[in-house]
Amino acid sequence: MPLQTNINGKFTNIDVLIVGAGPAGLMCAYALCRAGINVKIIEKRATRVAVGHADGLQPRTLEVFQSYGLLDRAREEGNELRTAAFYNPNPNRKGEIELSERVPFFKPGVLNPRYDFGITLHQGSIEQIFIDNMRAMGLEVDRNTIPLALEISESLVADSDTYPIKMMIQNVASTEKEIVNAKYVVGADGAHSWVRQSLKIAVDGSLTPYVWGVLDMVPETDFPDYRNWAAVHSDNGTCMIVPRERDLIRVYVLLEGQNAVKATKKVADDIREKVPPEWILDVARKNLHPYTIATPKSFEWSSLYTIAQGVASRYSVQDRIFIAGDACHTHSPKAGQGMNASLNDTYNLAWKLIWVLRGWANPSLLQTYEFERRQYALDLIAFDKKLARLFSDSPRNQTNVDGASRTEFMSLVQQSTGFSSGIGVHYSPSSIVDIKNQDIANGIIIGKRMPPGTVIRLLDFCPIHVHDLLPSDTRFKLLVFTGDISGTSQLGKLPQLAARIDHLRSMLPSLTPNGVGQSGLKALTIMNSRKDPALFKKLPLTLRSHWSQVFVDDIDVSSSGKISGNVYQEYGIGLNGAVVVVRPDGYVGAISSFPDFGHIENYFAAFLRGP
């Protein structure tokens, strides 16, 4: 299937060529580079995004950043968003708004995120975190570089050691051309994706009839909630305020009536960077009355946009070329999802590419990328449409100010914590999500990310967050919940279990140059026994390959009892224990009882490349 004209000339071989150095492309490059994969990332822009654009990290993305050791910097530079405020028309004072309610932005206690806040931070700053960390590993973004042509050799696709993709790229500064032979290409080149268009992948979607104005500024205002996420429905229109880093706020205004711009994509594209920010601010002023907001000395950024909601019909060609991020899905920025969806697309893709490139997994593993991420995008669009409609609805009039619209809106925002936090993402059954044994640990939902919890490390009594057992190190983790091994009943089962884990090792020859603890599968032990370091030596060696890998479900006493465990109960694991398979991206892949450990062997056999 030659997609373009034949490409000839000098070439370099690259395992993965990434087109586009926005959030999706950078996450992909960073994840692959960390794993030692031969990567090239090209970007047409000469510099990274300096202002504006997407600006929020949701709780699940914070967990992903933490799993890579990148969270501290994002927290240091960003602004924590915890509170949502809802303003509506004041029934007693025509034309004025009043506070209806303030609530936690992410409803606490429902979805159990490790971080119960979001971080607002300029897209460029987030990109810089990846860029700096890639640079420390020797990888730079090739800027000023565009793709010119792309072709794929059908005959080579089946052989995973070949480079079936040829791509011609060009440095627009020097006009020099280069041919790259790649095993895989990831098109993370935005809503107008060149890669997607080359592949003739359609985008199914629609344009909503709303036009929004957006601006970033440092405000001088008497509006009390300018450091909270504030949704304002007034008789004069709708606006939204999102606080950001460095005293900035972002103001979104819905443009309608006499302020409306003809809602076509073309118009917005043409004028969006040219609209005077003063004009957007004036609309916001009318919405915020009786509160006032001064015109700042300068605006950081402003734009207009329409909301195009769509999802690409396919995410891949031959499981050799993939698209990710805005190239796959576009939606409104209201749900604060854009950058998060993009980052998590390639977070999902990267470990699969790594496993196939290392020769560990069958190429069919890559099919799960589209399967998992496209469904997520469809769900997101459906949610986004609902939110966009409610957001854009006019408020009820004075005789019906508490009507369905307002209540519906607030409850959608609060009840949608699954989407707005990212914690609710639930992948459907596939070769890497096997829901058969869900009832063995009902608190751990197969297909969702491993829920948080705190355990005590057996040998030094340190309280450790369960997520810290699951770093994004490309390994599967086998969480062995042994039950109580103080007595002989559970302890007696462990040698056989350990033998089967050893056998699983022998099934995965390509994973075992350094044994279970060192390579693609890491076993961790969580006991439900008393906190006694002397129990350590009772475990079979397989279950204690390092002192730091054995834990108990107990209370941490060093912190005045502030940190409690109780994970067996939270996870719904009984006296007989359980074995939980956590994928390299932190999602739960399978669960089994001890006797049914063959279930886990089958789970791996389904996607592992045989010896």
Next chain:
Amino acid sequence: MPLQTNINGKFTNIDVLIVGAGPAGLMCAYALCRAGINVKIIEKRATRVAVGHADGLQPRTLEVFQSYGLLDRAREEGNELRTAAFYNPNPNRKGEIELSERVPFFKPGVLNPRYDFGITLHQGSIEQIFIDNMRAMGLEVDRNTIPLALEISESLVADSDTYPIKMMIQNVASTEKEIVNAKYVVGADGAHSWVRQSLKIAVDGSLTPYVWGVLDMVPETDFPDYRNWAAVHSDNGTCMIVPRERDLIRVYVLLEGQNAVKATKKVADDIREKVPPEWILDVARKNLHPYTIATPKSFEWSSLYTIAQGVASRYSVQDRIFIAGDACHTHSPKAGQGMNASLNDTYNLAWKLIWVLRGWANPSLLQTYEFERRQYALDLIAFDKKLARLFSDSPRNQTNVDGASRTEFMSLVQQSTGFSSGIGVHYSPSSIVDIKNQDIANGIIIGKRMPPGTVIRLLDFCPIHVHDLLPSDTRFKLLVFTGDISGTSQLGKLPQLAARIDHLRSMLPSLTPNGVGQSGLKALTIMNSRKDPALFKKLPLTLRSHWSQVFVDDIDVSSSGKISGNVYQEYGIGLNGAVVVVRPDGYVGAISSFPDFGHIENYFAAFLRGP
């Protein structure tokens, strides 16, 4: 007072010359460099310490690291120490030990540290944290450099703009000599301090009759508590185990009886790096029986030492030349205090030097360095003597195995949390510690570091740790506890209070190029009102110079109620509020009521250099 022969030749002018790049010298250089002071730091060693030596950061030092933004790296590299285990002779099995008790290393709930654990980390790694952060600011350690001669010009001492100290230094590699004219010199050059000896400062102290062996290794052992701090008293002798980074443990053994080496300093100095580690391990093996410990393939480090306990008679000459760290005090490493005492010496000294060098404070401020830190060293030595004696005592015999010795030892370790954590440091009244109004806020002890607490930021409901309001940025902080300003009673007092704070500003002309919020004094407001952002605008401008500086005492609801405030009650502050002065090093300097604000004006007047 020429201390040496006259020094003549070419010279460079340096504000502060630091001799020695161990923990005390590096903390000093880092703190001064951050503040933009012209610093030079010289060190005779060619490289930083690679192995062994001091290896623990106590909770108070962790707070200091956090206040500089250095804690994350120390936590990442180090090992958290939370649990203490005590072993004693097994009364039923002669020659064997058994576990007596496991307890939190730092007794929880008593001293309220922000961090209820210690970090064990090799001295060289801690030095490297400072070195890397100094390098990012452009300051390097001048290695291979020794001091040759030192003189001070009496006639220049009184004029703070002069460089009264002349010091000749030499690069031992190139043998090139250099003359440095310095305003201040800090001798952080260790127990055998050249600076101290040049100044003819005596050390009052004694040598205890104990010799200890110490080694670092990765153990293979069935001793259950090798990842906890373990104190072992056996009939065969005494040893101590301290877990460290990278799977290492440190083993201390008391050498006595046939194993004893003649306890003279000379012997230990001569042989300490030469003793075979296998020999020390053999002693530990006898102590640990019936537990076994294998001989590792290699040892990381080993040494012998005697315990010299002493404190320098003076810490300064003319308040121009100071000594710090081991140059001032030596003691046993048992209390894990050595490096912490040294780091906190120069942490105490640095901000005072900065205030005098900036022309903000009278040079007399520098007298408080010796006053505060020498008393601390004396207290530490007294504690250390007690601990060293108990540590070295033989256990009671079989007929009295639960005797006073064991109980006394365990309770000393636990009850000494004030010393072992560093949280208990309590500076006596001086020009910068005024205890007059202690009763206004009995939970905040004047002369101790500001106690922890969590407040909610008024405008975005973020829970913020009170210590995060007190970074080590060289500023004094004025914590204004307004009480409840929802009503008119307290609110009505604020304009007058604000006017007096403005007046304090006018008293401190040298501090005010950029106003209270920007320079040497920062005001922060903590209200005891409901969480209502609309209260913000009710405050006088002085008490809300930035949105991020106003807080309420309330509960954080975003985290399922996990983080609670209640600081007014914890701090013992009543309805009328209080104003608390926190020094740049986090210690509480003074407290006043609103009407008695003149007390705070007097506090500053006592050490500030007039206009």
